[in-house]
Amino acid sequence: MTTRFFGARVQRVEDGALVTGAGRFTDDIKLKETLSAAFVRSPFAHARIVSIDASAAKEMPGVHLVLTAADLPAAWRDKRLPLDVPAPAIRHPLTQFPLAADEVCFCGEAVAVVVADNRALAEDAAEQVMVEYDPLPAVVDCRTALAPDGPLAQTSVADNLAAKWVNEYGDIERAFAGAAHVIAEDYFQHRGTGCPLEPRAVLAQYDRAGDSLTVWSATQAPHGIKRAIVDMFDIADTQVRVIAPDVGGGFGPKLLTYPEEIVIPHCARLIGRPVKWIEDRREHMMSTAQERDQLWSVRMALDADGRILGLRGTLLHDTGAFLPWGIIMPYISATTFPGPYVVPAYRLDTSVVFTNKISTSPMRGAGRPQAVFAVERLLDRAAQVLGLDRAEIRRRNLIPAEAMPYKVGLIYRDGQPLTYDSGDYPQCQQMALDTADWAGFEARRAKARAEGRHLGIGLANYVEGTGLGPFEGATARLLPSGRILLRTGAASQGQGHRTVLAQIAADAFGVAVDEVDVEVGDTASVSVGVGAFASRLMVNAGSAVDTSSQTLALKLRQIAAAVLDAELDDIELSGGVARVMGTQGGQISFREIAKMSSGRPGFSLPRGIEPGLEATSFFAPPQAAYSNGSHVAEVEVDPETGLVKVTRYVVAHDCGRVINPLLVDGQIQGGVAHGIGNAIMERMRYDEAGNPQTTSLADYLLPDAGNVPNVEIVHMESPSPLNPLGVKGAGEGGTIPAAAAIASAIEDALSPFGVKILDAPMLPETIAMLVKNAQAQKDAR
Structure with missing residues (x-):
């Protein structure tokens, strides 16, 4: 198959309607007597x-x-x-x-x-x-929710412990008993909200x-x-x-x-x-699910050379008042904690507690940013203790490419053994370091210090389970007009699904992208579907579109071969026609094929070909496909005000084969913006009675163009063997390691003050107070 569009930077087909105000959102639908x-x-x-x-x-x-x-x-x-x-x-x-x-x-x-x-x-x-x-009485802080004499978040149950379990493998006791170094810290990450443009x-x-x-x-x-x-x-x-x-x-x-x-x-x-x-914005801040509020009390065991021997600890997760999506988010956190590193032994005890806040749910990254924050902060601290460069301690522990597929030892949320399918984590980190000129940073820092400015650089890696099942379906149909129609149960919230799905089909049928119509998000189009989350649609819906398109394209070639009295292998599809290859070959248009196949008198379909010019396929992945990446952040911090400016941001990203680099870059840029908000701006505040204090965008700060630099993005492609397209998810990778990378950079910028960053978000008042306290302790000595 010739791939004219797979991998091409095709402009989004959705944008014409959206930028001209012709989009059709729920509030735009006008029904009589509403x-x-x-x-x-x-x-x-x-x-x-x-x-x-x-x-x-x-x-x-x-x-x-x-x-x-x-x-x-x-x-x-x-x-x-x-x-x-x-x-x-x-x-x-x-x-x-x-x-x-x-x-x-x-x-x-x-x-x-x-x-x-x-x-x-x-x-x-x-x-x-x-x-x-x-x-x-209200339960407001998850850290006190399990106090024996504390109030109940709901009077219908006997306690606030919603769920409890352990994830473990290896001999954790032996790992810590034989460790040359043990790093122990607590990290608390406060909740935020999604704030979509449309509530x-x-x-x-x-x-x-x-x-x-x-x-x-x-x-x-x-x-x-x-x-x-x-x-x-x-x-x-x-x-x-x-x-x-x-x-x-x-x-x-x-x-x-x-x-x-x-x-x-x-x-x-x-x-x-x-x-x-x-929903208005105030309602959104009060009644739409939020994310985070996690306390990690964790330890890392290392040998004398800085290689990880084991990870252990506890995770306390605030689910809010209810469990609308069960324990998916903290479970993802617990299974993400080992990251892209060789961790021989592991144990994490997770407790999920009820509080009197709005429920938490998966949000961009779905528990992974919290887990990455914990393991990456531990590695930064280990690098300090061992006197190693932060990139070097990671290099020593990254899973090598030759170990793929790599069995971690845990069961992932899809019920399958957590097995990284493909990737070259050391190479991906090196691409990020080279692009960011990690080695040349000290010269940049020295110049800034001479000007009285405090620069810092930080690094964080991640691995993400994407393409979650159980399935997604798609139907490809040839319309009487000769155009191609795709229908899928997948939904879209602005990611550009219509464009990338059309690209896949366009290559199968040999037509232009704008000759493919795509219908998504309608339960009348496809009888069953799952939805758009967990960076899953390109793996699932994309693979279903590919299979259904290839099936229908074969049928068109079979019909054309019968009509043109040619061999099937000599028929090609191109430009809306099926033709016999070669300069003297005949051809028949898609429109004519549609007419013939609709029941035209005197025309019989080839033997073995069923009536109807459509094909439906469902794709069910055998397990998750694992994307990965490395982020490098450069920041400037004002130690007096605590203000942080992200001056440069580099992402090396591996989402398998890239269908549309333009859209993937957009996803990463947007994801980093989300991550910057998580890191230094966004925090839902509650008073002691559980009343939300951030109920408008005047109270809840979101990143804008002044806070988010143009992200420098480099791609590596390690195709996944788990789906026919070789793709992995791309929608969350920009967010997942951002808070960890920025925390590392802030701490690096404030290294003369001895500041430790243990919590997120890192708000200006918090940073200024940390500097003030560190200076006071230094003066007291």
Whole structure:
């Protein structure tokens, strides 16, 4: 197969509509007689609901419906939202109710919904819903959640321990007993939120004649929402269609099924008119899942030469008030901790605790940034103790290329042995060091010091399980017009899936990319699907598109061979025609093939060819495919104010074969921006009662163009043997090691003060205080 487009920097086909304002987001969908909804949310982090009086709201002009938990179907009274990823380690499988009935467990939990003519009326009426609460003690800090005399985050369970398990292999006791050096530190990483450009959104329409629901949602997983609606409503899956139109960012939190995605369809069903709910930014900060709040108490054993003998410790993870996606995120953290290094022995004890905060969920990196922060900070400290260069201690411990495939010794979240499939980790690190001129940094630092500026450089490596199963499907179809149509259950939140999937199909059919139409995110297009998360779509949907396109392309060649009386091997597809190779060969257009195959009188399909010009394939990976990379960050730090400026950033990245370098570079650039935010800006703040203090973008700082440099990106390609395209995921690699690399650089810049960076994010006030305290200790000596 000639690959004109695989590996080409093809411009995104999605962008024309988006940049001209012709995108079709959930709020852009205008249905006749659509009503608007607003939710009544708890002002307390933890409280009993004593009573709810909605009478005044119901009497307001323009109000069509007010619902509390007592008004929901009787079958829902004790029915929680489905637990998407159950696990044996979960002790209390608690998910949210559609509306809280007896107890609220985080500030922002929905207790009632109002449907009115417009959003303003709905919000005014929501303020008239009188809720009497009996406040309860709140669990705010995961570090005290297991105190024996402390409060409960939920009164329905006996303790706050949501889950507990151990990941281990090797002889950990022997490793530490024989160690020349043991590094022991604690790291705490505070929670942040996703902040997509478009918050969550739901529009539901009920068809009484067909007794069916159509739901539009700004989601990463339309099939997941469909399954939840089918389960909650106890109806046939043919009665529900879920569509993810254009979605303005996801980052992980939009993967979940939320109560609003159940309640809004129920309202539409009751009223018989479309109902829309668009989350505002304050609601997003209070009721959309967040990430982090992890405490790592860890130790690294090393021999005299700085080679790792073992890793051990404990991980404490704050899941918030519920477990919407089980324990996936802390489990990924626990299995990511060994990183791209040879670690002969390992043990990590993980505890997941409930608190009275919004639930945590996978977010870009999904627990990996936290694990990478811990192991990379330990390596930095080990380099200090042994007097080694930080790059050298990593080089000594990186898994060599000849060891691939490398069995780590753990079971990954896909249930398969954690086996790195391909890669050259030492070479990838060297590419990053060379590009960043690591060896020449001291000269740059000396020049800056002479000018009174404090520069630092940091390095961090990572490895990431991507391409997670269980499957994804795709259908390739030849339309009567001669164009190619792809349909897949995969969703998109701006990554450019339509472009890269079209590239794969275009090569199979020998057409231009703009001759391929791609439909994604509609449960009516493909009966089953999983969703866009875990950097999985190019492995799964891409492979399914490749197989279905190759199957259909073969069928077109077979038909053309019969029509043109030629051998199959002599037929090629190019430019929308099937032709006999050679200057004198005949040809037939795709349009003509479509007409013939639709049942034209007098034309019979070749023997063995079934009617219909489409092919559907599903791809189920045997295990995760592991991307990797190395990041080098240069920063300038003002020790008096604590302000950090990232002056240079280099990424060496391996995501297997690169379908579209332009899009991969964009993913890395955006991922680094996300990582910079995680490292030095973004932090959700709560007071002692569990009330969120960062409920707007005036309080919660996000990186902008002034904080994010142009990332210098170099690619290496180690094709994965686990899928036909040889690809691995690319969407999260820019974020995963960023906080670790920047922490290393900040600490390096402040080395004259003896500052240690143990927590993230590293906010200016925190850095300034660390410098002040270190200086005071130095003066006291």
